Every structure is written in C-alpha cells, then in structure tokens.
Amino acid sequence: MIELKNVSFSYYLPEKVDVIKNINLIVNKGEFLVIIGRNGSGKSTLGRLISFILEPTEGEVLIDKKPKMEIDYLDIRKKIGMVFQNPDNQIVSQIVEEDVAFGLENLNYSEEEIREKIDDVLNEVGLIEFRKFPPNFLSGGQKQKLAIAGILVMEPQYLVLDEPTSLLDPKGRKDVIELIKKLNKKGITIILITHRMEEAILGDRVLVLNDGEIFLEGNPEEVFTEVEKIRSVGLSPPVFTYLSYLIKKENFNIDIKLWKLEEIKKEILQLKSKI
Amino acid sequence: MEIRGNQERNIAVEVKDLKYTYSKGLPYEKEALVSVNMLVYEGEAIGILGHTGSGKSTLIQHLNGILMPESGEVKVFSEKINNDKKFLKNLRRIVGIVFQFPEDELFAETVYEDVSFGPKNLGLTKEEIDERVLTSLIEVGLNEGYLNRSPFSLSGGEKRRVAIASTLSMKPKILVLDEPTSGLDPLGREEILKLIKRLKNDKNVTIILVSHSMEDVLFLVDRVYILNKGKVVFGGDTVSIFKDKDSIEKFDLSIPEIFMLGEELKKEGFDIEEPFRDVEVAKKEIIRNLK
Numbered sequence: 001m002i003e004l005k006n007v008s009f010s011y012y013l014p015e016k017v018d019v020i021k022n023i024n025l026i027v028n029k030g031e032f033l034v035i036i037g038r039n040g041s042g043k044s045t046l047g048r049l050i051s052f053i054l055e056p057t058e059g060e061v062l063i064d065k066k067p068k069m070e071i072d073y074l075d076i077r078k079k080i081g082m083v084f085q086n087p088d089n090q091i092v093s094q095i096v097e098e099d100v101a102f103g104l105e106n107l108n109y110s111e112e113e114i115r116e117k118i119d120d121v122l123n124e125v126g127l128i129e130f131r132k133f134p135p136n137f138l139s140g141g142q143k144q145k146l147a148i149a150g151i152l153v154m155e156p157q158y159l160v161l162d163e164p165t166s167l168l169d170p171k172g173r174k175d176v177i178e179l180i181k182k183l184n185k186k187g188i189t190i191i192l193i194t195h196r197m198e199e200a201i202l203g204d205r206v207l208v209l210n211d212g213e214i215f216l217e218g219n220p221e222e223v224f225t226e227v228e229k230i231r232s233v234g235l236s237p238p239v240f241t242y243l244s245y246l247i248k249k250e251n252f253n254i255d256i257k258l259w260k261l262e263e264i265k266k267e268i269l270q271l272k273s274k275i
Numbered sequence: 276m277e278i279r280g281n282q283e284r285n286i287a288v289e290v291k292d293l294k295y296t297y298s299k300g301l302p303y304e305k306e307a308l309v310s311v312n313m314l315v316y317e318g319e320a321i322g323i324l325g326h327t328g329s330g331k332s333t334l335i336q337h338l339n340g341i342l343m344p345e346s347g348e349v350k351v352f353s354e355k356i357n358n359d360k361k362f363l364k365n366l367r368r369i370v371g372i373v374f375q376f377p378e379d380e381l382f383a384e385t386v387y388e389d390v391s392f393g394p395k396n397l398g399l400t401k402e403e404i405d406e407r408v409l410t411s412l413i414e415v416g417l418n419e420g421y422l423n424r425s426p427f428s429l430s431g432g433e434k435r436r437v438a439i440a441s442t443l444s445m446k447p448k449i450l451v452l453d454e455p456t457s458g459l460d461p462l463g464r465e466e467i468l469k470l471i472k473r474l475k476n477d478k479n480v481t482i483i484l485v486s487h488s489m490e491d492v493l494f495l496v497d498r499v500y501i502l503n504k505g506k507v508v509f510g511g512d513t514v515s516i517f518k519d520k521d522s523i524e525k526f527d528l529s530i531p532e533i534f535m536l537g538e539e540l541k542k543e544g545f546d547i548e549e550p551f552r553d554v555e556v557a558k559k560e561i562i563r564n565l566k
Contacts, residue, residue: 013428038460040430085458140327166458169326169487170529195460234432236461239533239554246558252565261532265539271565272545 002027002050002080002158006059009045019045021212022059029157032190034203034220038234042212043193044162050191051082051160078107081151085163087143090150096138097122097131100149107154121153125179141172145179152183159183160191165199177202197224197238201258208233225256240264247271285317285352287449287481288338292347295333299345307333309505310347317352317448320475320482322492322513324528325502331485334502335451338483339363339370351449368397371447375454377438381426386412386437389426393445411440414474416466432463439467443474450474451483456491468494490531493517494553501526514550533557540564 009020019042027033027050037043048054049061052068060067063076084090093099100118109117122128125145130138135146144164151159161180165173177199184190192203200206201220208216208223210233216223224230224237227245236242240259244267248254252271259267290313297305308330315321323331336342337349340356340363349356351370356362374380383389390408399407409419415436421429426437435455442450452471456464468491474480475495486492492499492513499516501509509522516522517530518538537551537560545564551557 017428038430039432039458039463163458167454167487169527170489171527172327173487174529195458195464197461231462234460234462236465239531240536243533243536243554243557243561246554247561247565250558250562252562261535261539265536265543268540268561268565269543275565 001029001062001064003062003065004049004056004059005062007049007056007061008058009042009049009054010057019212020049020056023212023214025050025207025214027158027189027191029189030184030187032184032192032202032204034200034206035191035193035209036195036197036200036206036235037209037215041209041233043209046209047082047160047162047191047193051080051158052076053082078154079156080158080160081154081156083144083147083151083159083161083164085166087140087147087167090147091135091143094134095131096127096133096135096146099135099146100153103150103154117153121149124152125149126175139172140168141175144168144172144176148176148179156188158189158191160193162193163195164192166195197236200224201238208235210234221258224258227256284319286314286350287317287319287352288313288315288483289350289353290314290334290337290347291350293334293337293344293349294346295337295342296345297333307505311502311505311507313500313507315449315481315483317481318475318479319498320471320484320496322496322499323483323485323502324487324492324499324526326527329502330505331502332453333505335372335453335483335485338449338451339367339372341372368445369447370449370451371442371445372451373439373442373453373455375457377442378426378431378434381434381438381441384425385423386417386426386429387422389437390441390444393441397445407444407446408440411443412437414443415440415470432459432466435459435463435467436470439470447480449481449483451485453485454487455484456486456488464491471495489517489529490533490553493531493534501528514552517550 004023004025007020007023011017011019035043035046049056091099092102097118100121101114104114104117122131125148127142127145135143165176180190194200203220206220206223207214215233216226216229224241227237230237241256244254244256244259248256254267290311293308293311295308297307311334325331337344343358351366381389387408390411391404394404394407412421417436426434456467471482472495475482484496496513498512500507517534523530533551533554537547541547547560549556549560
C-alpha cells in the first residue's frame with residue numbers, strides 16, 4: 001500500500017507555484033488506479049510523488065506504512081517502477097536484451113540469473129525474438145514494451161505509467177494497453193496517467209485531478225457520468241457517454257452511462273421506434 | 276487516385292518520385308523514402324498516416340527544404356524546391372511546419388519574443404509585428420495577457436498553442452502539423468483541432484496533418500495518404516477509407532467508434548446525410564432522425 005498524507009508539492013520559479021495541494025490518497029495493492037486531469041493539473045507530479053521520485057514539500061508518502069527514511073532507497077526503487085511517455089528517453093542500450101539487463105547489472109545477480117530473468121521478461125512482453133536487435137529497429141509500441149520490460153525485470157509491485165501510449169500508433173497503443181491489463185491481472189498494482197478516456201475506463205478507480213487537488217474520485221461509471229463536471233475541468237467523457245448526454249439535453253429519454261457501441265445503437269433504435 | 280471536383284483548384288504541393296536515403300554510402304545507410312508521389316490542392320486538408328518509421332517525418336522535412344531530394348522533386352505552388360538561399364527563405368514563409376512537441380522549441384523569455392521571432396526577420400515595422408503577434412495569439416485562443424509571460428510558466432496545452440502561434444505569425448499558406456494533439460487533454464485537443472479547421476475554412480490555409488489519431492484524421496482531413504516503408508501504399512478520401520474494413524485491417528488503423536455508430540444506424544434505415552466525423556455531427560444527425 002502506498003499512502004499519501006497531506007501531501008503538497010511546490011516549485012520555485014522563482015515565485016512559488018503550488019502543483020499539488022494537500023492530497024490524501026491510498027493506493028491499494030493490486031488495484032488499477034487511473035489518474036486523469038488537464039495539462040498542468042499536476043498528474044505527472046503526483047505520479048512522481050507516488051513513485052518516490054519526487055519528495056513532497058509538505059506531508060509524507062508511506063510505502064507499506066513506512067516513510068522513505070525507514071526503508072533502503074534501493075528497495076523502494078525495486079518495488080515501484082515508472083514508465084514515461086517517450087520510450088526513447090528510457091532506453092539506454094544498443095541491444096534489446098542489454099537494455100533489459102541494465103537495472104539488474106547493478107544488483108549483484110549472477111550472469112545466469114540475469115539471463116533467466118531477461119528471457120522471462122522478454123517473453124512476457126512479447127519481444128523475445130528481437131532480443132539481439134538494436135532498439136531503433138523496433139516500432140513505437142515495441143519500444144514502449146521494451147521500456148516496460150526494463151522495469152518488469154526488477155519485479156516491481158507497483159508500476160506507475162505516465163501517458164505510456166500517447167506517442168504510439170493505434171496498434172502500439174492496443175498492444176501496450178493489453179500488456180498493462182495482463183500485468184495487473186498478475187497482481188502488479190497499476191497507476192496509469194492518461195489523456196485517453198477509452199483507457200481511463202479500464203481502471204478500478206479513476207482520480208480526476210484539477211489544479212493540484214482531487215476533483216472527483218470513483219469508479220469509471222461514477223466519474224464519467226458527471227459530464228458537466230468532467231468537461232468543466234478540461235476533460236471529456238468517452239464519446240458515447242458524451243453523445244447520450246447531448247441527446248438527453250434535447251429532451252430525449254436516454255440514460256447517461258458508459259455505453260458500448262452495440263448498446264447505444266439499440267437504445268437509439270428504440271427511441272426511434274417510439275416516435 | 277480519384278480526385279473529384281478538384282480539377283480547377285491550384286496545386287499547393289506536388290511530390291514526384293521522391294527518394295531519400297539517410298547516411299548514403301555508409302554501412303548503415305537507410306532508405307527512408309523509396310518513391311513517394313503525392314498531390315495536395317490549395318485549401319484542402321490531407322492526412323499522412325503510417326507506422327513509426329514509415330517515412331512520414333522524412334517526407335514533411337522535404338516540404339520546406341530542410342531536406343533536399345536525393346532524386347525526384349518537390350514543387351510548392353508549381354515552383355521546384357532548390358537550394359537557393361533566397362528561394363528557401365521565401366519557401367519557409369509559405370510552408371510552416373509545426374513539429375511534434377513544438378513547445379520544446381520555445382526558447383525566449385516571453386511569449387511575445389517567441390511569437391515575434393519569425394516576423395522580426397521579415398523587415399516589418401514594429402506595429403506590423405505587434406499586430407501579427409496578437410492576431411496569431413488570438414487565433415490559437417490566447418490573448419494579450421500572455422504577451423509578457425514566460426513560456427515556461429504555461430501549461431502544456433498553452434505552450435503548444437504558443438508554439439503554433441509562432442508558426443502562424445509567418446502567415447503560412449501551407450501548414451504542416453506533426454502530431455499536433457499528442458499529449459494534450461481532451462478539451463485542449465478539441466481546441467487545437469477546431470483551430471486548424473478554422474484556418475482551413477476561413478483562411479484557405481492548406482493543411483497537411485501527420486497523425487496517429489484516427490479521431491483527429493476523421494474530424495479534420497479530406498483525403499489520406501498511407502505511407503509504408505517509404506512508399507505511398509494507399510490513398511483516398513477519408514470517409515471511404517474508414518468504410519473500407521480491408522484496408523483498415525491491412526494498414527493497422529482503427530475506425531473511430533463514433534463513425535461506426537453512423538454506419539450501423541444507416542444500415543438500420545436511419546437517414547444519415549453526413550458521416551459521423553465527430554460527436555456533434557452524430558448528435559445532429561440522430562436528433563433529426565428522432566424528430
């Protein structure tokens with residue numbers, strides 16, 4: 001469990017800018033937490049606070065009830081991995097398998113152990129056939145999976161992903177999301193920061209951040225049916241939820257919910273049959 | 276490729292048998308463009324799609340002479356791009372390129388300095404420069420309150436808009452945008468897309484959009500070219516591509532769900548006049564059918 005207690009974070013630019021304002025949050029083990037919010041709302045900063053990359057200016061972040069001071073920092077880094085938007089910034093080696101090995105090489109594993117772990121992880125992310133390739137032969141999606149592999153090899157319990165799909169093409173996006181879902185099913189806690197609402201609805205819980213504060217929190221259905229609130233903070237619900245809202249506003253009897261294509265089609269046909 | 280009703284329009288960009296190889300002659304030379312042919316009419320919006328590494332970025336860097344063709348040619352408003360300094364200077368006023376994450380290119384201490392950097396090199400008066408800066412800021416949805424702010428104090432969406440304004444201040448006739456909405460929040464994305472559409476509709480700016488977002492492509496562009504391994508493998512008007520399930524699958528694209536809803540409702544006998552390019556059109560069409 002990661003716990004944020006009255007956490008604030010400010011930059012000095014040189015005037016003080018409060019990026020995160022007194023946030024209380026518990027990330028439970030095994031959950032799939034999604035963080036959304038407009039540009040500048042503090043999402044990335046919150047992600048970096050959760051992963052102990054940044055230290056709060058006020059308040060504290062605890063992992064398994066312990067503050068950073070009481071744990072070996074290397075231990076925290078093993079427990080919490082972070083993946084960023086641009087995989088090119090996270091890939092350090094000239095060969096795929098060497099890149100995956102990078103983290104391990106600093107951790108006193110034997111060569112055999114390292115080899116075994118690399119194979120496991122490359123299998124897991126589906127890149128085993130590219131093990132001897134230079135990373136620049138990979139597609140965007142494959143590169144992002146390689147960045148994830150470099151983290152997974154450390155066997156983290158928590159994975160914080162900051163817009164991991166925003167640079168990818170549709171296929172790469174789909175592949176990376178499938179991988180994230182699979183890792184969560186295996187028990188890894190996922191904290192996904194995203195601008196894509198079709199990804200946000202995959203979470204167990206969605207946190208809407210605005211101006212450094214938690215603006216809304218709940219399961220995807222609860223959060224996204226608050227259409228006006230969601231749009232007031234620079235976001236927009238999934239397209240069919242928004243469509244149902246717009247139709248209802250014209251005085252038609254339709255529920256505002258997380259519709260799937262087939263469902264909303266049926267609903268619209270039914271509305272038509274009542275005319 | 277079939278082009279309907281466009282015959283009398285000016286050709287803005289013509290790319291003929293364009294070939295380009297990186298690190299030519301070296302052991303790791305890479306053929307980025309094998310043979311690209313492309314035609315863009317004045318005032319239309321076209322999309323360039325393709326995987327990472329398909330040659331999209333290499334292609335657009337030819338459109339304002341950052342790269343020169345290895346063979347083949349690129350013409351802008353009928354003039355062949357060449358290495359002449361004066362020609363290039365003029366070309367770069369006509370063709371504005373907004374690269375991916377343009378906010379990384381902001382460099383000045385104030386928004387004004389950044390946006391005025393281009394016009395200052397055009398020999399304009401101070402008044403003309405100021406006028407261009409302000410007009411460009413307003414076009415991207417910002418206002419004079421931003422003039423003296425540091426670009427680094429702005430949010431991601433605002434920085435993106437300042438960067439686009441810096442290109443618009445040159446009043447380009449052709450605007451090339453590489454992933455202009457990536458990393459933006461949903462409303463920021465809507466604003467940028469509407470801004471680009473306004474430039475096209477109100478100012479007749481020719482738009483060339485490189486994007487991975489099928490929603491952006493559907494909303495904005497009239498025609499699409501798909502690149503693969505340095506060649507144009509497919510071209511056609513946007514709506515018919517999204518209707519063609521085979522090519523969608525073949526080129527790893529995806530069909531926006533809102534568009535699919537329109538097609539489905541049509542099959543069920545709805546009278547659909549306009550394809551569902553975005554949620555507003557969908558609403559309008561559905562409501563009309565329910566009244």
